[in-house]
Amino acid sequence: MLAYIVRRILIMIPTLFLISVISFALIQLPPGDYLTSYVAQLRSMGDNIQQEAIDAMRDRYGLGQPVYVQYFKWIEGIVTRGDWGQSMEWQKPVSELIWERMGLTVVLAVFSLLVSWLIAIPVGVYSATHQYSMPDYAMSILSFVGVGVPAFLWALIIMYFAQTQLGMNVGGLFSQQYLEAPWTWDRVVDLLKHIWIPGLIVAIENTAGEIRTTRANLLDEINKPYVELARAKGLTENRLIWKYPVRVAMNPFFSTVGWSLANRISSITLMSVVLSLQTTGPMQLRALLSQDMYLAGSFLVLLSTLTVVGTLISDILLAWVDPRIRMEA
Amino acid sequence: MDNTLLEVKNLKTYFFLDEGTARAVDGVDFEIKRGQTLGIVGESGCGKSVTARSVLRIVPKPGRIVEGEITLHRLVAKQDGSKMTDLIRLTEVDPMGSLMRGLRGSEMALVPQEPMASLSPVHTIGDQIGEAIRLHQKVSKAEARAKTIQMLELVGFPRPKQRVDAYPYQLSGGLRQRAVIAMALSCHPSLLIADEPTTALDVTTEAQILKLMRSLQQELGMAIMYITHNLGVVAQMTERVIVMYMGKVVEEANVDTIFHNPLHPYTSALLRSIPRLGMKARERQRLASIRGTVPDPYAIPKGCSFHPRCDKKIRGVCDQQEPTYIEVEPGHKARCVLYKQ
Structure with missing residues (x-):
């Protein structure tokens, strides 16, 4: 098992290298660079910037160099000094900008994952064990609606109702006074007060699908002979269902932790724009639009790393819950 | 003394499907004496397995017992040490209620058809056998484990102390079936319901399993309801036979x-x-x-x-x-x- 984990971690290194190359190449693909869009923006506001000033900035950011030189300088900075480069737009080091947002995004994603599991597993199990009953039909209809409606639409609807009916402001992850404040216990409490609405919205979108998955998987397992033998042993229905078929039906949940987290991060992006949350989404979107390459590149690399690590975690989890997958050399 | 163990009278179990009503069991009568082996023979789909499941009250939906009586004569020890029989009308108890659950696995145990699929793939055999023991007997975890190892030894498991922690996929078909038999016998049932227990096994393993069941039957004094379509096995295993056709x-x-x-x-x-075997060439015919x-x-x-x-x-x-x-x-x-x- 340990050898397996070590091997998987070693394989992650070339994967991450490839990801960083592709991310960087992608950001370089649109014509021009940060300065072209910056200058265009200034000119549109009637500000005429001197050519010398542009050249000086181009020199400072090393934008005149070939792409691969830029890439290696950036990677060297990350690997040797933990320096993710400079954000041109914010005039700040990237590392100062992203960590809190990354952290909040991950917290939000994990929170919504736990919420949707907590809802989806019991509901799915009930649906499967009471197949074709009224509650099963009701649950099926609800979950089809849930699957069909995207998270940002839920965000808009909930925001509308909270604002007009309850007079609540549901935007943001912090109250005004804690927005730029350093981390204190009060700030954590404030975050918890705000996080549940966006967490729930992201959860709704995914819960629906997970209810369907649980139901379908469990229906596949529930008529297998090992379930019947467990019943013939004299176990109560509840205990035998939760101990045997549910355990097997849960496998897809563990095996998809990796990309299901990544999925959630994408739905969080859109929703964050709508609800103006301090997650990676809005900042990343803006960085991509303005071609703020180190900032955008860092986001891409970090989020992809999360997916790769998530996949590793889900493989380890799966090997832990399903003995058939454990590899013994 | 009352020698009857199980009486089945006019049992009818129907399946109510969209295509119509399938009369899987349509008026079956038989009786099993204590310690006796009754063979139930018939082609696939004649209602043998549904009869067994009706007795255990685990007929899968949309099946239901619509008529008939199943009576179990249970031996109960009285306070003065003598034994008396207690009649339980199985067709009248709640199939998932505590009385029925208490009988399943302890008084009547099932050895199912497919040893490959009858054990949970994600639990060790020790866990699954020990569970049955802990369910029907008041023993600690350690005692249940010791008893599990003892049962595995009884059914001829090699190295039971190590194999108790094996997962089903690590065992051969024959060993899995032995594990299932060990589970069925762990609570000393008075009736063992064997539903084609050797169909999925090769003939050598089949012979071993049959011999094992026969010797354990003598040792433990239980009755067996042996369901099969193999007449050779019937001749070897049973004392009385019922032949079923279309329920x-x-x-x-x-x-x-x-x-x-x-x-x-x-x-x-x-x-x-x-x-x-050994038919002479000139007597040979289709x-x-x-x-x-x-x-x-x-x-x-x-x-x-x-x-x-x-x-x-x-x-x-x-x-x-x-x-x-x-x-x-x-x-x-x-x-x-x-x-x-």
Whole structure:
């Protein structure tokens, strides 16, 4: 098992290298660079910037160099000094900008994952064990609606109702006074007060699908002979269902932790724009639009790393819950 | 002393499906004595397995017992040490209630058809056997484990102390079936319901398992309801036999009588379809088979359900009236118009 984990971690290194190359190449693909869009923006506001000033900035950011030189300088900075480069737009080091947002995004994603599991597993199990009953039909209809409606639409609807009916402001992850404040216990409490609405919205979108998955998987397992033998042993229905078929039906949940987290991060992006949350989404979107390459590149690399690590975690989890997958050399 | 263990009277278990009602078990009567082995023989789909599941009260949906009585004569120890029998009408208790759950696994245990699929793939065999022990006996985890190892040893598991923590996928088919038998025997049932326990195994393993069940039966004094379509196994394992066709018992007799003096045309046809070793070349002929196939369960033929395939059918009689089940000679019953009381 340990050898397996070590091997998987070693394989992650070339994967991450490839990801960083592709991310960087992608950001370089649109014509021009940060300065072209910056200058265009200034000119549109009637500000005429001197050519010398542009050249000086181009020199400072090393934008005149070939792409691969830029890439290696950036990677060297990350690997040797933990320096993710400079954000041109914010005039700040990237590392100062992203960590809190990354952290909040991950917290939000994990929170919504736990919420949707907590809802989806019991509901799915009930649906499967009471197949074709009224509650099963009701649950099926609800979950089809849930699957069909995207998270940002839920965000808009909930925001509308909270604002007009309850007079609540549901935007943001912090109250005004804690927005730029350093981390204190009060700030954590404030975050918890705000996080549940966006967490729930992201959860709704995914819960629906997970209810369907649980139901379908469990229906596949529930008529297998090992379930019947467990019943013939004299176990109560509840205990035998939760101990045997549910355990097997849960496998897809563990095996998809990796990309299901990544999925959630994408739905969080859109929703964050709508609800103006301090997650990676809005900042990343803006960085991509303005071609703020180190900032955008860092986001891409970090989020992809999360997916790769998530996949590793889900493989380890799966090997832990399903003995058939454990590899013994 | 009352020697009867299980009585089944006019049992009818139907499946209510969209396509119609499938009469899987349609009026079955039999009796099992303590320590006796009863063989239930018949083609696929004749209702053998559903009969077993009806007795255990685990008929899967949309199946339901619609008529009949199943009575278990349970031996209960009285305070003065003597034993008395307690009659439990299984057809009248709640199938998932505590009384029925207490009987399942302890008084009546099942050895199912497919050892490959009958154990949970993600739990160790020790966990699954120990669970049955802990469910019916008040023992600690450590005692249950010790007992599990003891049971595995009894069914001939090599190195039971190590293998108790094995997962089913690490074991061969024969060992898995031994594990299932160990589980069934762990609470000393008075009735073991073996539903084609050796169909999925090769003949060598089959012979070992059969021998094992036979010797354990003598050791523990339990009765066995042995369901099979293999007549060779019936001859080797059982004392009494019932032959089923389309949800009905067509013949019942002692095992020797069934083989040497079968009454029902279906039984004789089944016996003719067994190949024999050492048949001389000039006597050799094509192996007989029963013509046709089992009719569709939604369209049971009128009259005797076997008449379309029967070579002794009487036109105007067999396709009109349903034969009654009668005792032709003492201890030998048949359901056919050819016989009178």
